[in-house]
Structures are given as structure tokens and as C-alpha cells.
Amino acid sequence: xxxxxxxxxxxxxxxxxxxxxxxxxxxxxxxxxxxxxxxxxxxxxxxxxxxxxxxxxxxxxxxxxxxxxxxxxxxxxxxxxxxxxxxxxxxxxxxxxxxxxxxxxxxxxxxxxxxxxxxxxxxxxxxxxxxxxxxxxxxxxxxxxxxxxxxxxxxxxxxxxxxxxxxxxxxxxxxxxxxxxxxxxxxxxxxxxxxxxxxxxxxxxxxxxxxxxxxxxxxxxxxxxxxxxxxxxxxxxxxxxxxxxxxxxxxxxxxxxxxxxxxxxxxxxxxxxxxxxxxxxxxxxxxxxxxxx
Amino acid sequence: xxxxxxxxxxxxxxxxxxxxxxxxxxxxxxxxxxxxxxxxxxxxxxxxxxxxxxxxxxxxxxxxxxxxxxxxxxxxxxxxxxxxxxxxxxxxxxxxxxxxxxxxxxxxxxxxxxxxxxxxxxxxxxxxxxxxxxxxxxxxxxxxxxxxxxxxxxxxxxxxxxxxxxxxxxxxxxxxxxxxxxxxxxx
Numbered sequence: 468x469x470x471x472x473x474x475x476x477x478x479x480x481x482x483x484x485x486x487x488x489x490x491x492x493x494x495x496x497x498x499x500x501x502x503x504x505x506x507x508x509x510x511x512x513x514x515x516x517x518x519x520x521x522x523x524x525x526x527x528x529x530x531x532x533x534x535x536x537x538x539x540x541x542x543x544x545x546x547x548x549x550x551x552x553x554x555x556x557x558x559x560x561x562x563x564x565x566x567x568x569x570x571x572x573x574x575x576x577x578x579x580x581x582x583x584x585x586x587x588x589x590x591x592x593x594x595x596x597x598x599x600x601x602x603x604x605x606x607x608x609x610x611x612x613x614x615x616x617x618x619x620x621x622x623x624x625x626x627x628x629x630x631x632x633x634x635x636x637x638x639x640x641x642x643x644x645x646x647x648x649x650x651x652x653x654x655x656x657x658x659x660x661x662x663x664x665x666x667x668x669x670x671x672x673x674x675x676x677x678x679x680x681x682x683x684x685x686x687x688x689x690x691x692x693x694x695x696x697x698x699x700x701x702x703x704x705x706x707x708x709x710x711x712x713x714x715x716x717x718x719x720x721x722x723x724x725x726x727x728x729x730x731x732x733x734x735x736x737x738x739x740x741x742x743x744x745x746x747x748x749x750x751x752x753x754x755x756x757x758x759x760x
Numbered sequence: 761x762x763x764x765x766x767x768x769x770x771x772x773x774x775x776x777x778x779x780x781x782x783x784x785x786x787x788x789x790x791x792x793x794x795x796x797x798x799x800x801x802x803x804x805x806x807x808x809x810x811x812x813x814x815x816x817x818x819x820x821x822x823x824x825x826x827x828x829x830x831x832x833x834x835x836x837x838x839x840x841x842x843x844x845x846x847x848x849x850x851x852x853x854x855x856x857x858x859x860x861x862x863x864x865x866x867x868x869x870x871x872x873x874x875x876x877x878x879x880x881x882x883x884x885x886x887x888x889x890x891x892x893x894x895x896x897x898x899x900x901x902x903x904x905x906x907x908x909x910x911x912x913x914x915x916x917x918x919x920x921x922x923x924x925x926x927x928x929x930x931x932x933x934x935x936x937x938x939x940x941x942x943x944x945x946x947x
Contacts, residue, residue, distance in 0.1 A: 553898045560825035584883075584900045588933050589832055592823040600821035620920060621906035647903055656879075661872050665906040 499538045502752040503732045503739045510609045510733040511539060514644070516547030516681025517583065518703035521563035525704035528726045528745050529567040535743060536571065539730055544568075544576060545613065547681035547700060548583025548646030550596070555587050564595070579606060581615040583646040583681065605632055611640035611733055618647040618662055618680075626665060633673035640733060640757050643670065644679040650697045652715030653683035655707055670695055676757045677738060685711055685723035686742055688751060692717075696755050700742075702726045722750040794855045798913045801851050802930075805939060806916035809932065812838040836935040840892055843937070848891050851930055852942040860912065860928065864945060867908045876905055876923065877946055884924040895922070895929070895936040 505511075513532060518525055551563045565572065572578075572595065580596035581603075582588065591598040598604055602617040603625055614632065617625060633641060648656075649663035659682075670678070671693050681701030689697040703726065711721040726745040731738060742751040816834035819827060852860070868876060880902050887899055895901070902923055912921060915930065919939060922929045928945035929938055 555825075555828075555897065557825035557829045560828075584903055587832075587897070587936070589828050592819050592821060592828055592831075594822035594824065598821075619901060619903045620909070621904070622909045623914065624917070626906070626910075659903070660875060661905045661907055662903070 499535045499743075499747065500749065501538055501730075502741045502749060503539060503730060504734055505539060505732070506734045508609075510611055510731075511541040512608075512731050513541045513544045513728055514547065514679045514698070514700050514731055515544065515703035515728040516646070516679075517549040517684055517701040517705055518546065518567075519549055519551035519563040519585070520704040521552075521559070521566070522704065524706070524726055524745070525563075526567045528703060528728065529571075531743060531745060531747050532568075532728055533570045534747070535730060536574070536576070539732075541576065541730065543608070544571070544578045545615075545644050545679060546578055546580040546596070546703075547644050547679050548581050548618075549585045549681060549701070549704075550580050550583065550590060551587075552585050552704075555589070560593065579613065579615060581645050582617050582619055584619055586619075603628060605636075607638065609733070610638055610735075611642055612636045612638040614641070614643045614675075616643060616645035616666075618645040618659070621662060621665055626669070629666075629669055630673070633669065633675070636673075639736065640677075640738070641673065641675045642677050642679070643675050646680060647682050648680035648697065648699045649678070650689045650692055650717055651680075651683050651699050652687060652689075652712045652718050652721065653685065653699070653707070654710045654712055656683055667693065667695075674758055677755060679729075683707065683710065685721065686727045686729075686750065687711060687721040688719045688753075689717050690719045694758050698729065698740075700727070700729050703728060720751045791859055794853075794859045795913045797853075798851060798856045799915075802913075802915050802919060805850075806918050808842065809839060809918055812842055832935060836894065836937060839932065839935060839937050843892050843939075846892050846939070848940060850891075851940040852928075856913075857942045860942065861945065861947075863911050864908065864928075867911045868905060868946075872905060872907065873946075876902075879903075880923045880925065880946065887924045889924060889927055889929055889938050889941045891938055891940060893938055895924070895931050895938060897936060 551559055577597055578595055580590060580598055582590060588602055590596055591600055591602050603615060605612055605614050647659040647662055649666060650658050675695055678695060678697045680699050683699050683701045684705045684707035685702050687699040706726055709723055711723045727742055727750060730741045730743060736757050738755040740753060741749055744750050813835055816838055817831055819831040883900055883902050887896060904921055915921065918933050920931050920933050922931050923945065926944055926946055927941045929941035931938055
């Protein structure tokens with residue numbers, strides 16, 4: 468009888484242990500919950516940067532990206548640079564990019580890269596980065612044109628190209644993405660003021676609506692600057708915890724306590740965004756109306 | 761008397777103005793000469809490099825990582841061999857160095873200079889440069905100031921200016937080979 472009671476007690480302990488273990492998993496990775504409209508025919512993508520460590524944090528965040536794709540089937544990902552840290556041998560491409568994002572790649576998600584300060588220019592040839600052999604390039608999705616720029620080396624040729632291409636494009640949405648943030652409240656780097664002095668007039672003149680950048684290992688949404696919304700989304704593989712300056716007058720919202728990525732959906736003249744942390748929680752969301760030309 | 765004083769004053773003013781303009785013109789003309797030589801030397805190195813590139817395994821715009829690595833290594837070996845006798849000062853001659861330091865001082869003032877110095881010293885500490893060696897692949901490259909790039913002599917597509925510590929280097933874009941470098945660029 469004592470033996471039977473002990474068996475019952477043991478079963479209860481094991482069973483409750485399993486329950487608490489499930490509970491713990493749920494607390495770490497809640498079921499994906501969307502604030503985005505998920506409209507038929509909309510442009511759906513993900514924005515992320517500073518990913519390429521090949522480490523466990525990048526892998527964990529990649530799993531959350533994958534889980535969110537089940538409820539929000541984004542078609543492509545923009546990478547805002549630092550796609551590979553510390554060397555670029557063939558095995559690095561596998562470890563720091565292909566392995567973590569294998570489920571997304573297998574599902575047909577396209578990645579469009581831009582170069583960060585840790586990236587070699589040879590990445591422009593890599594088939595899975597879709598750069599078509601160019602350090603700066605553009606592509607179109609529905610009513611939106613995306614400009615991937617090389618902020619490492621903004622020379623005369625590139626500045627002319629930006630002016631020419633943006634001037635020609637008549638798209639509703641003009642979206643630029645590159646590595647160094649023209650505006651940032653980061654303590655380590657901060658705003659790239661010199662870059663801003665060259666790019667901002669071009670963006671304003673040519674009706675750029677939104678800019679995605681990285682370099683800073685946190686998330687920040689800046690208050691609109693001259694009508695343009697700037698995002699820093701550079702916590703895709705590394706985190707610089709607590710780096711966002713307190714009470715920065717430029718910050719609309721910041722998150723610097725965990726890794727994160729952005730889900731973005733464009734429905735006609737509205738861009739919806741939702742920022743997801745490594746735990747699966749939503750840390751920012753909102754909408755942006757495109758600028759009237 | 762008054763008229764004579766006024767005449768002399770006007771003459772002195774005219775002389776001072778024309779001397780100043782002449783000085784500027786001479787300086788600009790000599791700068792142009794230095795820039796032309798610098799750019800044509802850079803172009804010569806670029807042409808040599810492109811010839812070497814045409815001889816190594818081709819790379820497509822949808823290459824695999826292994827193809828990228830092979831192409832880079834082949835080009836690097838070919839360039840290192842072809843430039844084995846290259847020496848410091850091939851592009852940064854003493855005239856070029858003088859001019860480039862002047863351009864840097866003119867273009868990078870105040871916050872621009874502080875911003876760049878802070879980043880360069882922070883991110884490239886300990887990087888050692890030698891002509892024809894490779895910039896350490898595991899070390900990051902500091903972004904170049906766009907306004908400075910607009911003012912510096914123009915380089916062919918295959919070459920890049922880069923700051924590392926107190927040095928300004930010219931690197932090959934795809935292999936990272938140091939083509940040339942000068943000291944005390946940000947002094």
C-alpha cells in the first residue's frame with residue numbers, strides 16, 4: 468500500500484513537472500499574435516539587421532521568425548547589413564546565414580541584402596542575397612520600390628545613381644535600406660551625421676517614405692524627420708543592451724533589452740509594422756501613411 | 761591730395777586682389793596637376809588588376825559561397841604576385857600626401873572630424889598595414905565620410921579609400937589588398 472501511494476505521488480510529481488515545463492515554454496515563446504491586417508494582395512516583408520554571428524541567439528530569433536511566418540506569410544526579408552561577422556569563408560555563409568534561415572529559404576522566402584561595415588563587397592555575388600552583383604541596387608514589389616544602398620562607401624557614383632533612380636521612379640512607396648543610421652539615439656555609435664547631410668536632401672527631394680537601417684544593436688523608431696520615418700533594426704543577432712540614450716528627443720519608441728525583428732505590411736497608402744522580440748512578444752507596432760508627392 | 765591718396769589706395773587694393781587671385785589660381789592649377797597624376801596612376805593599377813581578373817575563374821551574379829571564395833583567392837594570389845615589388849608611395853607621393861592632408865583638414869572640421877576620429881580609433885585599433893598585404897578580413901572597415909569622398913581624388917571602381925588608425929589606405933575592393941597608405945592622415 469505504501470509502495471502504491473509512493474507511485475501515485477511520483478506520478479503526480481512527474482506530471483506536474485511536465486505541466487510546469489510546458490508552462491515555461493509558453494512563457495518564453497507565446498503563440499504568434501498579429502496586429503497587422505494581413506490583407507489580401509498586400510506587400511508583406513520582414514526587416515532585420517546585424518544578424519551574422521552564427522550563434523545561438525541568432526538561431527533562436529530565426530525560429531521566432533519562422534513561427535511568425537505561419538501566421539503572417541511574408542514573401543521576402545530585407546537585411547540591413549552585417550550579414551556575416553568575423554570572416555567570410557564558404558562555411559561562414561552556411562553557419563551565419565543558410566543554417567539559421569534554412570526553413571525560410573526552403574519555403575521560398577527571398578532575402579535582399581545590403582552591406583554593413585563587417586561585410587565584404589564580394590557578398591554582392593552571393594545568389595541568396597539577390598544583389599545581382601551590385602553593391603547598391605533597387606527592386607520593385609507592387610507599388611513599392613526598395614533601394615538597397617551601400618552606406619560604407621557613399622561616393623560620387625552612388626550618389627548620382629540614387630538621384631537618377633529615385634528621380635525616375637514613380638512608385639507610391641519609396642523605401643531605402645542601408646546599414647548606418649542617419650538618425651539614432653545609440654550611445655555607442657549615434658547618428659551618422661555626415662551620411663545624413665548627403666542622403667537626407669536626396670530622400671526629401673525624391674519622396675522617400677521610410678528608411679530601415681541597422682549598425683546599432685537595438686530597435687528604435689525615430690520621430691519622423693522632415694516627413695521621413697527612420698527605423699533602426701539592428702538586433703538580429705547581437706544585442707547592445709541598454710544602449711539607447713534615455714530621454715532622447717528623437718526616439719518615438721525603442722527596445723534594447725533583447726533581439727528583435729520587424730514585420731511590415733503595405734496596404735495601399737498605409738504601412739503597418741509590428742516589432743517582435745526573441746521571446747515572441749510584440750514590442751512596438753503602428754502605421755505610417757505614405758508621403759504625398 | 762585727397763584724390764592722390766584715394767588713387768594710391770585703390771591701386772594697392774587692386775594689387776592685393778590680383779595677387780590673391782593669382783595665388784589661388786596657381787595653387788588650384790598645381791593641385792589639379794597632382795590630382796591628375798594620382799588619378800592616372802590609380803587607373804593604371806586598375807587596368808593591370810582588371811587584366812588579372814580576366815584570367816582568374818569567372819564569377820557570376822548568382823555565385824555559391826565556394827565560387828566566391830575561389831574567385832577571391834585566385835585574384836588575391838594573382839595581384840599579390842603581380843605587385844610583389846610594389847612600395848609605399850606609389851599613389852601617395854609626397855605632393856599627393858600634402859594635398860590629401862589639406863583636403864582632409866578642409867573637409868573634416870568640427871563634429872565631422874570628431875565623429876570620424878572617434879569611430880576610426882575605436883574600430884580599427886591595432887590594425888597593421890603593409891603594402892601588398894591584406895587588410896585583416898575579420899576586422900571591420902570604417903565607413904568613409906561621404907563629403908570627404910566627394911572632395912578626394914576619384915578612384916576607379918576597384919579601389920577604396922579607408923581609414924585605419926592614423927592611416928589613410930587605398931584597398932582593393934574585392935581582395936582587401938593594401939595598394940598604398942599614408943600616415944598621419946587624421947593628425
